[in-house]
Amino acid sequence: MKQYIKHHPWHIIEEGFDAHLNKISESLCSIGNGRMGQRANFEEHYSGETLQGTYLAGVYYPDKTRVGWWKNGYPEYFAKVLNAPNIIGIDVTINGTRLDLAHCNIKSFNRTLDMKAGLLNRNFVATMPNGVTVTVSAQRLFSVVDDECAAIEYSLQTDVDATVSVKPFVDGDVSNADSNYAEKFWNILQTVSDIKSSYVLAETKKTQFRVCAAFKSSVKVDTQNIEAQHYSNATSAGCTYAFALAAHTTAVIYKFCTVTTSQNYNADALDGKAIVNLQRIVEKGYVKMVDEQKQAWFKKWTTSDIVIEGDVAAQQGIRFNIFQLNQTYTGLDERLNIGPKGFTGEKYGGSTYWDTEAYCIPFYLSTANQAVSRNLLVYRYKHLQKAIENAAKLGFKNGAALYPMVTMNGEECHNEWEITFEEIHRNGAIAYAIYNYINYTSDIDYLAEYGLEVLIGIARFWAQRVNYSTHKKKYVMLGVTGPNEYENNVNNNWYTNYLASWCLKYTIEAIDYVKSNHKKAFKQIVATTTFDAKVETTLWKDIIKKMYYPVDKELNIILQQEGYLDKEQILVADLPAADRPLNQKWSWDRILRSCFIKQADVLQGIYFFQDEFDNDTITRNFDFYEKRTVHESSLSPCVHSILACRIGRIDKAYEMYLRTARLDLDDYNNDTEDGCHTTSMAGTWMSIVEGFGGMLVRNNVLHFNPLIPAQWKSLSFKITYRRALLQVTIEGKKVTIENQSGQTIQLSVNSTLHQLKAMETYSNN
Ligand code: BGC
Numbered sequence: 001m002k003q004y005i006k007h008h009p010w011h012i013i014e015e016g017f018d019a020h021l022n023k024i025s026e027s028l029c030s031i032g033n034g035r036m037g038q039r040a041n042f043e044e045h046y047s048g049e050t051l052q053g054t055y056l057a058g059v060y061y062p063d064k065t066r067v068g069w070w071k072n073g074y075p076e077y078f079a080k081v082l083n084a085p086n087i088i089g090i091d092v093t094i095n096g097t098r099l100d101l102a103h104c105n106i107k108s109f110n111r112t113l114d115m116k117a118g119l120l121n122r123n124f125v126a127t128m129p130n131g132v133t134v135t136v137s138a139q140r141l142f143s144v145v146d147d148e149c150a151a152i153e154y155s156l157q158t159d160v161d162a163t164v165s166v167k168p169f170v171d172g173d174v175s176n177a178d179s180n181y182a183e184k185f186w187n188i189l190q191t192v193s194d195i196k197s198s199y200v201l202a203e204t205k206k207t208q209f210r211v212c213a214a215f216k217s218s219v220k221v222d223t224q225n226i227e228a229q230h231y232s233n234a235t236s237a238g239c240t241y242a243f244a245l246a247a248h249t250t251a252v253i254y255k256f257c258t259v260t261t262s263q264n265y266n267a268d269a270l271d272g273k274a275i276v277n278l279q280r281i282v283e284k285g286y287v288k289m290v291d292e293q294k295q296a297w298f299k300k301w302t303t304s305d306i307v308i309e310g311d312v313a314a315q316q317g318i319r320f321n322i323f324q325l326n327q328t329y330t331g332l333d334e335r336l337n338i339g340p341k342g343f344t345g346e347k348y349g350g351s352t353y354w355d356t357e358a359y360c361i362p363f364y365l366s367t368a369n370q371a372v373s374r375n376l377l378v379y380r381y382k383h384l385q386k387a388i389e390n391a392a393k394l395g396f397k398n399g400a401a402l403y404p405m406v407t408m409n410g411e412e413c414h415n416e417w418e419i420t421f422e423e424i425h426r427n428g429a430i431a432y433a434i435y436n437y438i439n440y441t442s443d444i445d446y447l448a449e450y451g452l453e454v455l456i457g458i459a460r461f462w463a464q465r466v467n468y469s470t471h472k473k474k475y476v477m478l479g480v481t482g483p484n485e486y487e488n489n490v491n492n493n494w495y496t497n498y499l500a501s502w503c504l505k506y507t508i509e510a511i512d513y514v515k516s517n518h519k520k521a522f523k524q525i526v527a528t529t530t531f532d533a534k535v536e537t538t539l540w541k542d543i544i545k546k547m548y549y550p551v552d553k554e555l556n557i558i559l560q561q562e563g564y565l566d567k568e569q570i571l572v573a574d575l576p577a578a579d580r581p582l583n584q585k586w587s588w589d590r591i592l593r594s595c596f597i598k599q600a601d602v603l604q605g606i607y608f609f610q611d612e613f614d615n616d617t618i619t620r621n622f623d624f625y626e627k628r629t630v631h632e633s634s635l636s637p638c639v640h641s642i643l644a645c646r647i648g649r650i651d652k653a654y655e656m657y658l659r660t661a662r663l664d665l666d667d668y669n670n671d672t673e674d675g676c677h678t679t680s681m682a683g684t685w686m687s688i689v690e691g692f693g694g695m696l697v698r699n700n701v702l703h704f705n706p707l708i709p710a711q712w713k714s715l716s717f718k719i720t721y722r723r724a725l726l727q728v729t730i731e732g733k734k735v736t737i738e739n740q741s742g743q744t745i746q747l748s749v750n751s752t753l754h755q756l757k758a759m760e761t762y763s764n765n
Pocket of ligand 1: 354355483633635
C-alpha cells in the first residue's frame with residue numbers, strides 16, 4: 001500500500017517526484033475519451049522507469065500464444081491491447097542538453113489529474129546537468145467532444161538566456177512490454193511532415209488495422225511565432241523549432257493531435273481525414289477545446305456524480321472510479337467494450353471479460369442512456385456464433401455456446417486450461433446481465449429480439465456440462481474453476497452450479513414469455529437454433545430439480561466447493577503482513593492448497609441472488625468467507641461491501657468500500673503500475689448505490705434501504721431509472737429523493753411504498 005496521492009475531492013495530485021512511483025502515477029493520471037487514451041507519460045524525453053502507453057479502443061494484435069505445454073482447444077493467439085504510435089512527444093533541448101527529468105535536480109514537481117474538467121496538468125522546476133533551471137507547465141486533454149482528437153499546451157521558461165530547440169513529434173517505433181516474442185506489432189507505411197501536418201501512417205501486423213497518427217504544432221515566444229523545420233525518418237515525423245530564449249521569458253508550444261483508424265474510414269483516406277481533423281481543431285484553438293472539454297465533463301458529472309460529505313478520501317475514491325469508467329467507455333460505438341485496464345495499461349489484453357456483465361452493466365444502466373447497456377448486451381449477441389464455435393471446439397454440440405474468458409472479437413484468446421476451459425461461470429454472467437438489464441429497464445422485448453437466442457445457447461452448454469451422478473443421484477459439475485481463481489479444477493463449485501441452474505430456469509421463463517408474446521419471433525428463433533422445446537426443456541427441468549449444491553450442515557453454510565473444509569482452516573487475520581499479497585509472495589502450489597480465497601465466490605452468488613437468501617444465511621456465510629478472503633482480485637471487496645451493508649455491518653462495509661474505491665489510488669495490491677483496475681471501478685459504484693444506498697429493483701419497484709457510515713455527513717447520488725433522473729440524498733436516517741424528471745416513479749424506501757410524481761421530492765422526515 002502506498003499513500004502518496006494527496007486527498008482532494010476533484011483532483012488526483014502527486015506532489016514532489018519519486019521516480020519509483022512514476023509508473024503508478026502514470027496509471028492513475030491516465031486520460032481518455034472512449035475512443036483512445038493514454039497513460040500520463042511525460043511529453044519530453046524520460047529515461048527513467050516508465051511504461052509508455054497510448055491505446056486505441058478496439059485496435060489489437062493477435063500475439064501468438066506462448067505456453068509451456070500446449071493443450072488441444074487452446075486458442076492460437078492472445079489479443080493484445082496495443083501500444084499505438086506516440087502522439088504526445090515533445091523533445092526539448094536547452095543549450096545543447098536534452099531535457100530529461102531522470103537526470104535533473106528536481107526542485108518542485110506536481111502532476112494533477114483534474115477529474116471535473118478532464119484535464120491532465122503537470123508543472124515542474126528542475127535544474128539540468130548543464131546548470132540551466134527550467135520551469136515547465138504542461139496541460140493536455142483527450143477531447144470527449146471530438147474523440148479522434150487531443151491537444152497539448154506546453155510552456156517553458158529558463159532562468160538564464162538560452163538556446164532552445166523544441167521538437168514535437170509523432171513516433172511509430174513503439175512496442176508492447178507484454179509482447180510474447182519481443183516482436184514489434186506495427187509496420188510503418190509512411191512518415192510525412194509538412195506545413196499541413198506531421199504524421200505516421202502505420203499498420204498492425206496480422207490484423208491490418210491501419211492508423212494515421214498526426215499532429216500540427218506551433219511555438220510562440222512572447223508574440224513571436226517561431227518557424228518550424230519539418231523532418232521525417234523511418235519511424236517518426238515532426239518539426240524542430242530552434243530559438244533563443246531570454247531568461248524568464250515564456251515559450252508556448254501547442255500541439256494539436258489526431259488519430260484516424262481504418263475501423264472508421266477507408267484505409268486510403270486516413271491521412272486526408274486526419275488533416276481535416278487537424279484543420280478543425282487548430283481553427284477552434286486550444287482555449288475553446290478546453291472549454292468544450294469542461295462542458296462535456298460537466299454534463300457527464302450531472303448524471304453520474306456521487307457526493308460524499310465529510311470524508312475526502314472516500315469522495316476522491318468514488319469520483320476517481322466514475323471518471324475512469326466514463327473516459328473508458330462511452331457507449332457511442334457498439335463494437336467496443338470495457339477492458340479490465342481501460343486505457344491505463346497493457347495487462348490482461350482483450351477488451352471483454354465477464355467483468356462487463358457482472359460489474360460494469362449496473363453502472364452504465366444507472367448513469368447512461370439505456371441504449372448503452374443494451375449495446376453491451378448486443379455485443380455478446382453478435383458474438384454468439386463464435387461462442388458456439390468455441391464450445392464446439394471443446395466437444396460441445398447442438399448449438400451449445402461457451403463465451404470466451406477474454407476476447408476482442410468473440411474468439412477465445414485466453415490460454416491457461418484451468419481458466420480457459422474451466423472458469424465457465426462467465427457464461428452465466430452473460431445470462432445474468434440480460435436478466436439484470438430487463439429487470440432494471442423493463443425492456444422485456446429485448447428477449448425476442450436478441451436475448452433468447454443467447455440464453456438458449458448458454459442453457460444448452462450447462463445442460464451438456466453437468467453429468468448425472470448415480471452415486472449422488474444428483475447432477476454434478478466436475479473440473480471447474482469458480483470466480484476464486486485460487487482454487488482450480490474443483491468439483492461442484494457452488495457458485496457455478498447455482499448459476500447454471502438459474503440460467504436454465506431463466507431461459508425456460510424467457511421461452512414462455514417470447515412464445516406467448518412474440519409468436520413470430522419465437523418461430524424464427526426455434527428455426528434458427530433448431531430448438532426442440534419439449535426434449536430440451538424436459539432435461540433442463542430435471543437438472544434444475546436435481547442439481548447438487550455442496551453445503552456443510554454442521555456450520556450451516558454453503559460450501560464453496562466439495563472438500564473445501566478439508567483444507568487447513570487459517571484466517572486472513574493470522575497471515576503475516578509480509579506474506580501479502582499472496583500471489584506475489586507464495587508459490588502457486590501453496591496458494592492452491594491453502595483455504596485463502598482470491599475473490600468473492602459463494603458471496604458473489606449470494607450477491608446476485610440476494611432475494612433468495614435470508615439475512616441469517618447471508619450473515620453466516622459472510623462471516624465464514626470474509627475471514628478467508630484476501631481480496632487479491634479487484635472485483636472482490638465491492639461485493640463484500642454490499643453484503644456487509646445488507647447485514648448491517650457498516651464498519652466492515654466502509655473498510656471494504658475504501659479498499660475498492662482507493663484500490664489503485666493507494667496501490668493496495670501493489671500492481672497499479674501495470675494500470676488501473678477499470679472494470680472493478682464499476683464495483684465501487686455498486687458498493688455506494690447498491691450497498692450504502694441499498695438500491696434494488698424488485699417486482700418493478702425501485703427499493704432503497706440506505707445505511708451510511710458514521711464518518712459521512714451525507715451521501716448523495718444520481719441515477720437514471722426507467723428514463724427518470726433521481727437524486728438520492730442520505731443524511732443519517734434521513735432520505736430525500738428528488739424526481740428530476742417528467743414521470744411518476746414507484747418507490748420503496750425502507751420497505752414503505754411511495755409514488756413519486758414528476759418533479760416531486762420525497763423525504764422521510
Ligand atoms: C479476476 C477475474 C477477472 C480478471 C479481469 C482476474 O484477476 O480473477 O475474475 O475477470 O481479473 O479483471
